[in-house]
Amino acid sequence: MTVLSASNHPGWESCGNGVLNEQQAAKLAERHGTPLFLYDAAAMRCAVTSLRNALPPDAILFYAVKANPVPGVIGVFAGMGLGAEVASAAELDLALACGIPPEKIVFSGPAKTEAELEPAVMAGIYAVQAESWDELQLLQSICRSRELHARVALRVNLGPNARGERRSGWGGVSPFGMDDETLRHVVAHAHEVDRVRIIGVHHHLSSQSATAEQLVERFDAFAQVALQLRAQLDLEFVNFGGGFAAPFYADDRPLDLAPLRTYFLGLRQPEGRFGNWRPTIGVESGRYLTGPAGFYIARVISIKRSFGVRFAFLDGGVHHALGLSGAMRSLRRPVRAWRLGNPTAAPLEPTELAGPLCTPIDRLASAVDLPSDLRPGDLVVFANCGAYGKHASPLTFLGHDWPAEVLIDGPRASLVAPRMRCADLPGLRPGTHARVPI
Numbered sequence: 001m002t003v004l005s006a007s008n009h010p011g012w013e014s015c016g017n018g019v020l021n022e023q024q025a026a027k028l029a030e031r032h033g034t035p036l037f038l039y040d041a042a043a044m045r046c047a048v049t050s051l052r053n054a055l056p057p058d059a060i061l062f063y064a065v066k067a068n069p070v071p072g073v074i075g076v077f078a079g080m081g082l083g084a085e086v087a088s089a090a091e092l093d094l095a096l097a098c099g100i101p102p103e104k105i106v107f108s109g110p111a112k113t114e115a116e117l118e119p120a121v122m123a124g125i126y127a128v129q130a131e132s133w134d135e136l137q138l139l140q141s142i143c144r145s146r147e148l149h150a151r152v153a154l155r156v157n158l159g160p161n162a163r164g165e166r167r168s169g170w171g172g173v174s175p176f177g178m179d180d181e182t183l184r185h186v187v188a189h190a191h192e193v194d195r196v197r198i199i200g201v202h203h204h205l206s207s208q209s210a211t212a213e214q215l216v217e218r219f220d221a222f223a224q225v226a227l228q229l230r231a232q233l234d235l236e237f238v239n240f241g242g243g244f245a246a247p248f249y250a251d252d253r254p255l256d257l258a259p260l261r262t263y264f265l266g267l268r269q270p271e272g273r274f275g276n277w278r279p280t281i282g283v284e285s286g287r288y289l290t291g292p293a294g295f296y297i298a299r300v301i302s303i304k305r306s307f308g309v310r311f312a313f314l315d316g317g318v319h320h321a322l323g324l325s326g327a328m329r330s331l332r333r334p335v336r337a338w339r340l341g342n343p344t345a346a347p348l349e350p351t352e353l354a355g356p357l358c359t360p361i362d363r364l365a366s367a368v369d370l371p372s373d374l375r376p377g378d379l380v381v382f383a384n385c386g387a388y389g390k391h392a393s394p395l396t397f398l399g400h401d402w403p404a405e406v407l408i409d410g411p412r413a414s415l416v417a418p419r420m421r422c423a424d425l426p427g428l429r430p431g432t433h434a435r436v437p438i
């Protein structure tokens, strides 16, 4: 029986070349219903090991919880000693509850509220990654009223023309980070926020960097700014952010981590960018660690032709896997999907895979070669759906059930999130309205 495999690219190490065969995956889909997400803990661990091998041994690898916030998944990374990058109070609670110690947590986000910052400071997290002078002042006021001190890393915006930048909406005029002028202001006025200790700098620029060379260019442009700021502030932490690419579309190539390893090794050589400076190095990663470890399985509901083109309609769609629609990417590209189990000698036929939503964006994949005997009831599996899938999708749009999520860890399978009916959500449940004063 064929093994469920994240990628057919030669060179994509055994990460994700699964522990499950397709028959077992089909059984899980029967038991927990479709659509269904399956995650492979071994593939996640394998990705952690690959990324760690490219980093200095004492670097902190933060798991970017937004990529997949399911506690069972966070638990895999907590068990390997990773830190967490969180971007809301809920993610902070999750990371702590899953066993990630506060001193390994950083908190990002362009508009953090007092209600989010206060518990983060009280928990004693490693650093709040501050995005503005206003945020530093808010932290100062929280710390004053609670008699606390906060540790902060300044999120830097390198501007639109920095090396390694590409037009992504993250750098240059964007909601993220502090530009040169703000940084100068912070340096000049840091003494006014005496309860806020600026311990480091942070930079993050978009997901899915095209190549390792591009990442290295961007990292080095940031390292230069870190070095300049170090002359004015007492910095001990440099967080290079995320963006480590993982294959998503069928024609994506795996990221070659060798240039990153060379860069990080060289950084702290006497003749390297940091010379004899020895800050703690941080990186954040979500997609690289969970993307290839996830599969999305949906069932064929019906098949029809539209002007000669074959459509297979599935019970899953972009309400669970928005990334597949191309909505989170600039271009729609070939998706890696195939019929689960049930091999036949039937010829292949290009097929559009569409979901049940009445919107034209509910197209999961285009021109996928699927057997001509594909029938209602068959299962179709999509690879590389472990990051920014269910939890980055418009789950309540049109009120379909939320899919269950199952984590495979060696011989064990755990239901890490049960199937849920939209109609059971407060606010969508009939009769849950309450009168309020005007």
Ligand SMILES: Cc1ncc(COP(=O)(O)O)c(C=O)c1O
Binding pocket: 064, 066, 067, 085, 108, 109, 204, 206, 207, 208, 241, 242, 243, 244, 284, 285, 286, 287, 288
């Ligand atoms: C601040 C920050 N760090 C890290 C990440 C993770 O990026 P990736 O999943 O591409 O590694 C993101 C993603 O949006 C982010 O906003």
